[in-house]
Amino acid sequence: MAAKTLTIDGKQISAEEGATVLQAATEAGIPIPTLCHLEGVYDMGACRLCIVEITGIPKLLPACTTKVAEGMEIKTNSERLRKYRRMILELLFAERNHVCAVCVSNGHCELQTLAYSQGMEHVRYDYTFPKWNLDTTHRLFGMDHNRCVLCNRCVRVCWHIEGAGTKNVSGRGAKSRIITDLNMPWGDADSCTECGKCVMSCPTGALFNKGSTVGEMERDRDKLEFIVNAREKKQWIAD
Amino acid sequence: MILNDLIAIKEKEIAGRKKIILRCCLAAGCMSSDSKGVKEQLDKAVADAGLQNEVEVRGVGCMKLCCEGPLVAVEPENALYVKVTADNAPLIIGALKGSKAAIPQADPNSAFFAKQLSIVLANSGIVDPERIESYIAMDGYQALHEVLHEMTPKDVVETMVKCGLRGRGGAGFPTGLKWGTVAKSPGAKKYVVCNADEGDPGAFMDRSVLESDPHSVLEGMAIAAYAVGADQGFIYVRAEYPLAIARLQIAIKQAKTMSLLGSGIFESPFNFNVDLRIGAGAFVCGEETALMMSVEGKRGTPRPRPPFPAESGLFGCPTLLNNVETFANVPAIYRKGAEWFAGIGTEKSKGTKVFALAGKIKNTGLIEVPMGTPLRTIVEEMGGGAPDGGTIKAVQTGGPSGGCIPSQHLDTPVDYESLGKLGSIMGSGGMIVMDQTTNMVEIARFFMEFCMDESCGKCIPCRAGTVQMHHILDKIVNRKATARDLAKLEELCDMVRNTSLCGLGQTAPNPTMSTLRFFRNEYEALLQSDPHGAQANGTANKTELGTK
Structure with a gap:
């Protein structure tokens, strides 16, 4: 290959053919913020946080789905990109009811961490305060739609890993x-194997183990990567 | 089927023509005013008068002047009866024998008709869309025969490049370039897909083409399939077009029966089948990647490009995706030649464009004009201007992805570049005329609400951004917004346009941005003074919100 x-960002790097810009940047130690990206499942370019500027291409492209090309010049951290990322995060906070103080993921939440790292100090948009319900019909897990960012990680994990x-x-x-399943309570969903991978993949407190309270929901993402590595690369390496 | 068979069908059809032909519009617009009843009564009146051997009553597609429907045209005397009711039928038949019929008529030589140039709509309102023989009599399927027997796929692509046709779905991508890319993409299996998921509010060009002349689209698809090396086609039609679906089904069946679709078309090694796929009501499925997901039976959401469909499309195979009107142009181009087509229109926009003229205008309906025709000609001469002595304020093109062109720019020629310069787009062909009573902020809110409802929800800028933009526009309309809200709106427009995943989100701010560009005073007149100190005249307070 x-x-x-x-x-x-001015740094010359090399990358394997077929690698994404995100993979190349990560390997070179250049951080690009992500939300819908999850190691182990295919990328869908939906959250738009990893958008980068590429010289010669008028559109901003998501780093997670854009493949590297010879001689590409990429900017990942311009003032314009930082502004757009902050706005995207503000939109997310205004969209549903993200109240960190009472959330199971407080302190371990990717949305919260992103807001801190991207300098989102406040939300300038009117909160929409939608009325979403809570599904606690499952024996082991719960789903709080108020905290969902629709990253689709749980869907992809459920279909493509489990x-x-x-x-x-x-x-x-x-x-x-x-x-x-067909829009039924989780507890009645026959196809669910209770594997818990969706709970492991959730970036916020939307999916949680029953019984966890504020700040208690920590997730072991390495498990997902471990399974995928074992399956695809036949490498049984646990950290 | 060989060429002689085709010509025999044509000659038989022409020889069997009766002396007088009454063409009765059976497209959806006139059908909604009971044109079917008109046709039945015309048939009965012909029988009662004993004129079966002299008069043919033909159900045809759209005759363009939709506002005056149901329409009945009389050949060869070139009369066009308007607003015909079933009771008028005996009068029309009586008029054939010389008695004066007291039914209103439209002038077929008026500007509305005289300024039109029909390529796509050449057969519309002439042929019976439910009879393939009627299409063959107009030289139908001859272009396909010529392409299959006298041209290599490479020649076919070259002709398409030379003629300069650009995609009629809205963006105006050069069709020849697209065909060439798919033709060159490696792959044993390729697809041709026709996008008939017309969804812009007020647009009905593609529906009319499918209802009036479905075979031109099928022939265009077959020629395209030969050029790119595909053997399977899909037409993705929205479920809201039941008549178009029914006529396509009839057309496909007839073409298959005559071996004009299927295996070994015209005794050549070329095979091509066409199947229909019916949309389920999502506007976003008009976006090409979402459309392909839907054809595959998945949730209709777009995916990032590249890879483009030409490289990896339907089921991962190279796929050619064109709009209905684009395919409908194809047979004429191969029948009459690339030079002929390239001679029509402007330097960069060739051929004609079909528009659905609607809104505050006297003559609403379907028009086809050469590219480069000034908007003023379309709106004032052909459309007859605003009704009831009103004045035209703006013309909206491109639907929820387009913009509003104010009356001072009416001399703009209609082509891709000129409309783009004004912050609008050619779009698929919806053209909505607004008069002085229209509130432009409400227009912006209407289109934003449309985009908000139709956003698939996959990417955050479009899903959440349209909600916030709509909220601010709503606040402005209700006089609850301040200059700070307006600044926020403009910032959101810029962000959503630049960061959204697909065309829906990227163009959702267009109606707002174009009305802000030309009618900013209407926005500012609705603003309230800011309780925190910002002025209503648009200068934002220096202390940003939230820095406390």
């Missing part, structure tokens, strides 16, 4: 929501 050389296909998306636009 041929190697490609490219420049990211292969159960329990989780899905229904509705569209701001009314989109994660459903289980």
Whole structure:
């Protein structure tokens, strides 16, 4: 496989052909913020936080789905990109009811961490305060739609790592929501194998182990990576 | 089927023509005013008068002047009866024998018709869309025969490049370049897909083409399939077009029966099948990647490009995706030649464009004009201007992805570049005229609400951004917004346009941005003074919100 050389934020780096800009940057130690990206499942370029500027391309492209090319010149951290990222995060906070103080993931939440790291000090948009419900019908897990950012990680994990296909998306636009089976209570979803991978993949406090209280929900993402590595690369390496 | 068979069908059809032909519009617009009843009564009146051997009553597609429907045209005397009711039928038949019919008529030589140039709509309102023989009589499927027997796929692509046709779905991508890319993409299996998921509010060009002349689209698809090396086609039609679906089904069946679709078309090694896929009501499925997801039976959400469909499309195979009107242009281009087509229109926009003229205008309906025709000609001469003595304030093109062009720019020629310069787009062909009573902020809010409802919800800028932009526009309309809200709106427009995943989000701010560009005073007139000190005249307070 041929190697490609490219420049990211002024730094010359090399990357394998077929690698994404995000992979190349991560390998070179250049951080690009992500939310819908999850190691182990395919990328969908949905959250738009990893957008980068590439010289010669008028559109901003997501680093997670854009493949490297020879001689690419990429900017990951311009003032314009930082502003757009802050706005995207503000939109997310205004979209549903993200109240950190009472959230199971407080302190371990990717959305919260992103807001800190991207300098989102406040939300300038009117909160929409939608009325979302809570599904605690499952024996082991709960789903709080108020905290969902619709990153689709749980759906992808459920379909492509576990292969159960329990989780899905229904509705569209701001009314989109994660459903289980044919929009039935999670506890009644026969296809669910109770593997818990969706809970492991959730970036916020939307999916949680029952019984956890404020700040208690910590997730072991390495497990997902471990499974995928074992399956695809036949490497049984645990950290 | 060989060429002689095709010509035999044509000659038989022409020889069987009766002396007088009454063409009765059976497209959806006139059908909603009971044109079917008109046709039945015309048939009955012909029988009662014993004129079966002299008069043919033909159900045809759209005759363009939709506002005056149901329409009945009389050949060869070139009369066009308007607002015909079933009771008028005996009068029309009586008029054939010389008695004066007291039914209103439209002038077929008026500007509305005289300024039109029909390529896509050449057969519309002439042929019976439910009879393939009627299409063959207009030289139908001859272009396909010529392409299959006298041209290599490479020649076909070259002709398409030379003619300069650009995609009629809205963005105006050069069709020849697209065909060439798919033709060159490696792959044993390729697809041709026709996008008939027309969804812009007020647009009905593609529906009319499918209802009036479905075979031109099928022939265009077959020629395209030969050029790119595909053997399977799909037409993705929205479920809201039941008549178009029914006529396509009939057309496909007839073409298959005559071996004009299927295996070994015209005794050549070329195979091509076409299947229909029906949309389920999502506007976003008009976006090409979402459309392909939907054809595959998945949730209709777009995916990032590249890879483009030409490289990896339907089921991962190279896929050619064109709009209905683009395919409908194809047969004429191969029948009459690339030079002929390239001679019509402007330097960069060739051929004609079909528009659905609607809104505050006297003559609403379907028009096809050469590219480069000034908007003023379309709106004032052909459309007849605003009704009831009103004045035209703006013309909206491109639907929820387009913009509003104010009356001072009416001399703009209609082509891709000129409309783009004004912050609008050609779009698929919806053209909504607004008069002085229209509130432009409400227009912006209407289109934003449309985009908000139709956002698939996959990417955050479009899903959450349209909600906030709509909220601010709503506040402005209700006189509850301040200059700070307006600044926030403009910032959101810029962000959503630049960061959204697909065309829906990237163009959702266009109606707002274009009305802000030309009608900013209407926005500012609705603003309230800011309780925190910002002025209502648009200068934001220096202390940013939230820095406390």
